[in-house]
Amino acid sequence: MTDAPSYGFDTLQIHAGAKPDPATGARQTPIYQTTAYVFRDAEHAAALFNLQEVGFIYSRLTNPTVAVLQERLATLEGGVGAVCCSSGHAAQIMALFPLMGPGCNVVASTRLYGGTVTQFSQTIKRFGWSAKFVDTDDLDAVKAAIDENTRAVFCESIANPGGYVTDIRALADITDGAGIPLIVDNTSATPYLCNPIAQGATLVVHSTTKYLTGNGTVTGGCVIDSGKFDWSANDKFPSLSAPEPAYHGLKFHETFGPLAYTFHGIAIGLRDLGMTMNPQAAHYTLMGVETLSLRMQRHCENARKVADWLENDDRIDYVTYAGLPSSPYYERAQACYPKGTGGLFTFAVKGGYEACVKLVDSLEIFSHVANLGDTRSLIIHSASTTHRQLTPEQQEAAGAGPNVVRVSIGIEDADDLIRDLDQALAKACG
Numbered sequence: 001m002t003d004a005p006s007y008g009f010d011t012l013q014i015h016a017g018a019k020p021d022p023a024t025g026a027r028q029t030p031i032y033q034t035t036a037y038v039f040r041d042a043e044h045a046a047a048l049f050n051l052q053e054v055g056f057i058y059s060r061l062t063n064p065t066v067a068v069l070q071e072r073l074a075t076l077e078g079g080v081g082a083v084c085c086s087s088g089h090a091a092q093i094m095a096l097f098p099l100m101g102p103g104c105n106v107v108a109s110t111r112l113y114g115g116t117v118t119q120f121s122q123t124i125k126r127f128g129w130s131a132k133f134v135d136t137d138d139l140d141a142v143k144a145a146i147d148e149n150t151r152a153v154f155c156e157s158i159a160n161p162g163g164y165v166t167d168i169r170a171l172a173d174i175t176d177g178a179g180i181p182l183i184v185d186n187t188s189a190t191p192y193l194c195n196p197i198a199q200g201a202t203l204v205v206h207s208t209t210k211y212l213t214g215n216g217t218v219t220g221g222c223v224i225d226s227g228k229f230d231w232s233a234n235d236k237f238p239s240l241s242a243p244e245p246a247y248h249g250l251k252f253h254e255t256f257g258p259l260a261y262t263f264h265g266i267a268i269g270l271r272d273l274g275m276t277m278n279p280q281a282a283h284y285t286l287m288g289v290e291t292l293s294l295r296m297q298r299h300c301e302n303a304r305k306v307a308d309w310l311e312n313d314d315r316i317d318y319v320t321y322a323g324l325p326s327s328p329y330y331e332r333a334q335a336c337y338p339k340g341t342g343g344l345f346t347f348a349v350k351g352g353y354e355a356c357v358k359l360v361d362s363l364e365i366f367s368h369v370a371n372l373g374d375t376r377s378l379i380i381h382s383a384s385t386t387h388r389q390l391t392p393e394q395q396e397a398a399g400a401g402p403n404v405v406r407v408s409i410g411i412e413d414a415d416d417l418i419r420d421l422d423q424a425l426a427k428a429c430g
Helices: 009-015 042-049 064-077 088-096 114-121 123-127 139-145 168-178 252-273 279-289 292-311 330-336 352-362 392-397 414-429
Strands: 081-085 105-109 130-134 150-156 182-185 203-207 221-225 316-319 344-349 378-380 404-408
Touching: 009 064, 009 292, 064 081, 064 221, 064 279, 081 088, 081 252, 088 114, 088 150, 088 182, 088 203, 088 221, 088 252, 105 114, 114 123, 114 130, 123 130, 130 139, 139 168, 150 168, 168 182, 221 252, 292 316, 292 344, 292 414, 344 352, 344 414, 352 378, 352 404, 352 414
Parallel strands: 105 130, 105 150, 150 182, 182 203
Antiparallel strands: 081 221, 203 221, 316 344, 344 404, 378 404
16 A cells, blocks of 8 residues: 555555465465475575565565565554564564573563463573563663663553553663663453554564454464664674674674664564464454454443443452553553553452452353454453462462463453353352
């Protein structure tokens, strides 16, 4: 599309990155189910492998279906480029990979998905990396945690599981001063509700499995680059600023400018880590993105109605939805997330752990699954599932205590969801 910035979100979510198939005229982006691509000649092949020409070599690196999704998500997020991969967890590793090295650390929010906390606190140690967890609402604590070996700050725009909203601009001011990138996981908010890059983020990551696809069919992840960070301003990011031995001394930032990080993600990250998104997953996600704004509007409307009902029920201790006036994040949400605060939040059930388990087992419309962002309403008891590997202190810090359940409110009739919760609470708290 030409002059893409002049188009509205609803238009871009359908058209960005796509055009009729040149071979057949197919209007929907085809699934290019192929492993490799024929080169025009030996010179063409050499140019592709030497990063002198952009094109398709092998589907571990690039694929036409995936390329459309990458361009669409980069456009919706206001970035210059994107790299899609096999899952949200893969996207997190891909995001850190060009930045980190042995002995380096990332400062991460305590309010993260439990699997992310485990990945950052345990798994990345095998690379020689480490993470420092801080409450990102405590800006002084964030500043104090950053040291000479810190290579990024990582947070979620709307935190999973609690639905807390992050002051991205305040964190960006800190990372700008420290000369390091801010990475924002925008999975729960989506680019419809929040644009982290416009608020100062350097990189945005997504689990495309969730709201972007929206139908619970495929896993995927994406890393979007703002193109605004100066990777050569200091010596902290040699993967992007220094000569790359695998490409005869090519310097990614010097050669590719604003697209340096994206090219590195494909030419090095996907080449060597192999966390590739398959074309069928990209196709399903593209179809989901076409209705993103419509679904998010309904998710927000339903979540507000259900959260308001829960907050006024005597069987509930508290509700964390930032769209409620009682939330400590309400004013921030109104300022930074004016279209709504999504469909994800938690609530605490009187009766504790056992009542939560009975509630989950008694619901009829809500599905008990380890997922979010589906058209269907979902529920899970985080302390016994997604956050089970964490210590009790980590669970509480993440908003996933033993008396708390997480809900992802779908696009069904909100009154039906309320009736389902009512009958299940009667059984759980009777």
